[in-house]
Amino acid sequence: MTRRDLLAYLPGATLLLFLTPVAAGLIGTWLPAFGYFPTLGGHSFTLEPWVMLFDHPGLRESLRLTLVSGLLATVISFSLTVFFLAACHGGRITLAIRGLMAPLLAVPHAAMALGLAFLIAPSGWLVRLVSPWATGWDLPPDVATVQDPNALALTLGLVMKELPFLLLMTLAALEHSRAEERLAIARSLGYGPVMAWLKTVLPAVYRRIRLPVYAVLAYSLSVVDMALILAPLSPPPLAVQVLRWFNDPDLTMRFVAAAGAVLQLLLVVGAIALWRLGEILVARLGRLWIAGGRRGGKGRVLRAATTALVQLLVAMAAAGLLAMALWSVTRRWRYPDALPSVFSTDIWARQGHDLLWITGTTLISGLAAAFIAVALVLGCLENEKRRGLTISTRALWLLYVPLLVPQVAFLFGSQVLSIQIGIDGTWVALVWSHLLFVLPYVFLSLADHYRALDERYSRTALCLGASPNRVFWRVKLPMLLRPVLFAAAVGFAVSVTQYLPTLFAGAGRFVTLTTEAVSLSAGGDRRVMGVFAFLQAALPLIAFAAALALPRRLARTRILREQRA
Amino acid sequence: MTVISVTKDYGLALRQVDLAHGGGRFLGPLSLTVAPGEVVTVMGPSGCGKSSLLAFVCGTLDPALTGSGRILLNGEELASRPPEERRIGILFQDDLLFPHLSVAGNLAFGLPPEIRDRKARRARIEEALAEADMSAFYDRDPETLSGGQRARIALLRTLLSEPCALLLDEPFAKLDVALRARFRSFVFEHARAQSLPTLLVTHDPADAADAGGPVLEIDAGGQVMARRTAHLG
Numbered sequence: 001m002t003r004r005d006l007l008a009y010l011p012g013a014t015l016l017l018f019l020t021p022v023a024a025g026l027i028g029t030w031l032p033a034f035g036y037f038p039t040l041g042g043h044s045f046t047l048e049p050w051v052m053l054f055d056h057p058g059l060r061e062s063l064r065l066t067l068v069s070g071l072l073a074t075v076i077s078f079s080l081t082v083f084f085l086a087a088c089h090g091g092r093i094t095l096a097i098r099g100l101m102a103p104l105l106a107v108p109h110a111a112m113a114l115g116l117a118f119l120i121a122p123s124g125w126l127v128r129l130v131s132p133w134a135t136g137w138d139l140p141p142d143v144a145t146v147q148d149p150n151a152l153a154l155t156l157g158l159v160m161k162e163l164p165f166l167l168l169m170t171l172a173a174l175e176h177s178r179a180e181e182r183l184a185i186a187r188s189l190g191y192g193p194v195m196a197w198l199k200t201v202l203p204a205v206y207r208r209i210r211l212p213v214y215a216v217l218a219y220s221l222s223v224v225d226m227a228l229i230l231a232p233l234s235p236p237p238l239a240v241q242v243l244r245w246f247n248d249p250d251l252t253m254r255f256v257a258a259a260g261a262v263l264q265l266l267l268v269v270g271a272i273a274l275w276r277l278g279e280i281l282v283a284r285l286g287r288l289w290i291a292g293g294r295r296g297g298k299g300r301v302l303r304a305a306t307t308a309l310v311q312l313l314v315a316m317a318a319a320g321l322l323a324m325a326l327w328s329v330t331r332r333w334r335y336p337d338a339l340p341s342v343f344s345t346d347i348w349a350r351q352g353h354d355l356l357w358i359t360g361t362t363l364i365s366g367l368a369a370a371f372i373a374v375a376l377v378l379g380c381l382e383n384e385k386r387r388g389l390t391i392s393t394r395a396l397w398l399l400y401v402p403l404l405v406p407q408v409a410f411l412f413g414s415q416v417l418s419i420q421i422g423i424d425g426t427w428v429a430l431v432w433s434h435l436l437f438v439l440p441y442v443f444l445s446l447a448d449h450y451r452a453l454d455e456r457y458s459r460t461a462l463c464l465g466a467s468p469n470r471v472f473w474r475v476k477l478p479m480l481l482r483p484v485l486f487a488a489a490v491g492f493a494v495s496v497t498q499y500l501p502t503l504f505a506g507a508g509r510f511v512t513l514t515t516e517a518v519s520l521s522a523g524g525d526r527r528v529m530g531v532f533a534f535l536q537a538a539l540p541l542i543a544f545a546a547a548l549a550l551p552r553r554l555a556r557t558r559i560l561r562e563q564r565a
Numbered sequence: 566m567t568v569i570s571v572t573k574d575y576g577l578a579l580r581q582v583d584l585a586h587g588g589g590r591f592l593g594p595l596s597l598t599v600a601p602g603e604v605v606t607v608m609g610p611s612g613c614g615k616s617s618l619l620a621f622v623c624g625t626l627d628p629a630l631t632g633s634g635r636i637l638l639n640g641e642e643l644a645s646r647p648p649e650e651r652r653i654g655i656l657f658q659d660d661l662l663f664p665h666l667s668v669a670g671n672l673a674f675g676l677p678p679e680i681r682d683r684k685a686r687r688a689r690i691e692e693a694l695a696e697a698d699m700s701a702f703y704d705r706d707p708e709t710l711s712g713g714q715r716a717r718i719a720l721l722r723t724l725l726s727e728p729c730a731l732l733l734d735e736p737f738a739k740l741d742v743a744l745r746a747r748f749r750s751f752v753f754e755h756a757r758a759q760s761l762p763t764l765l766v767t768h769d770p771a772d773a774a775d776a777g778g779p780v781l782e783i784d785a786g787g788q789v790m791a792r793r794t795a796h797l798g
Contacts (some may be wrong), residue, residue, distance in 0.1 A: 388627070456657050456661055457661050459623070462623070462649050465675075474674065475663055478665040479664065
């Protein structure tokens, strides 16, 4: 009885575990933004931080960069997802792309950004491949292709990272939308394939991908690690500027930083509200458009165009990763050679000690966060099955809050909280801060599978005399082994990606592959960057490969075990 | 069916059972008694709540639904007990063999833990398989069995758990016609041999005829329309 009661408290406890740092973080950021921060002598409320913020000479440019890159990246990745799927639904290319998207999704943002930089920089691989024989450039061209004044490189990097996410989320949503039936009916009424998809499938699918789209919007507007690598730095996009103010040796700048963090939050909230308005408008116009009855053509041009674009993005991502791998084993690669002239593994050996420590930290925090997240999510879902939908189960959507609130907008405040309870800079704070972002994704990837498991299996097992706990361990968990391991890999990958949480919660005491790769990008040696970025990209991929391979091995040993039973 | 003082009687008895969804009753009130070795059939159109009735009896009713009324098994009140303590076996339309366990693993899952000795457990499983002419299937993956074989294993799994009553939720519906009659007699024979009170829900009149016991017909509104006794004495 007591055990079952414990389970009943789990959803509430999980929510508390997650909302406390976010809520405390927001309060701990809003108060200093209005001048209240006793530790630094701010005892009364004032608008001084806001005056200083708006007087900052680079603010207007920072805002412009943030808005251009954030909105453009979201609109491009969303449109490309929709039109690609509309034009290629059910085709072989969709299957192929789906297979390629999963590993791309696993690649951390920072590694993707570094790969892109290795590729498109003036002295990058692309220019080297065509120089000097085609271009005549004996020296790298003097054009800012990375950290360009309009943050287009950042936009491109964001699209490369967000497209796989949106594509996979939409493909998953399609499975629950009876798309084939809708398409069959529309096609039999004379609609072309693209029109049929846009007019009958998209309205059903969009409801299911709204949250991921908002998450993409929020993320793109507040990204820090990719911006540090790809965006201009003077002035930088808002989120990076806020981080700089938080790290400013002049402690009074913390007040300005807090105001900037609040501004960042308002920016995201405003953008989501704007997007929501756009949704309503498009839905209105869309209904008229659908009622118009235009059948549309075969959509060949759209298919060719979107396929080419998606393939180009995948190829660039892959080439970027390859470039990192190449640089990591290079001794000499002079411009404009297409390939390194001397290979060596020196760099790996020279970084050996650091590599071990940093990889170890990354592994421990990733595995711990993934394990705790999977356990909590399983507990919440199991409770939901046993008890039906209760208030605390219904409130679980609040778990997605950390995906919508910009990290810079609350992590500073959360750090204040962790200092107060004495866990600042400890493993607990580090793993907890990662969990905030790991758990929503684990929930997202596991919930559908768990809810779709045929309820009659557990009923049968109960009627055979097995207790609910035995049913969970012996029936449900083994049957869901694949999705559970996959969710754990997702959680691990998300943890590896975390940059800001590691900086803030770790209080600078923890270095992960991500923080190291980003800090090296500020100027260091491309070969060393290559080592860390390559390893950073490789770890999540290994985790996914293991999640796919492990169930097969277990299946083999299982049979042996039962023969003995 | 007889009017009885339930506390003394052996068998499965339902008294004034009501099933409701958000306050609205969709089945009941329903009372019936199933004597040991007897098969009572509940017939009705799909969606009238037959499956929910069985779920209520074995304690696995969807939390969104509410059930009231008394369930008595051999004179003991069941309603407040969790499903795993009711000792009521159930078979569904699908065999629901656990795909991650072998045939023997599935059967061992049903076997009560009181049989501790590993050899004794194995012997018990082998005995059951032999009795169903399926000795060769001990280590097989359920995936590799035919529909009829899977259905028989599902029944053996339930019987090995030593239930005191058996619930059948249209377990014959998905089998093809020739197989259906064979498996049906296989189930009824075993139920009778072990003197299990058996409650069958179906919409196939042939199932009811073969069961040979009393039949309750329920209409789409969940009301009992008719009670017939298929065979007397």
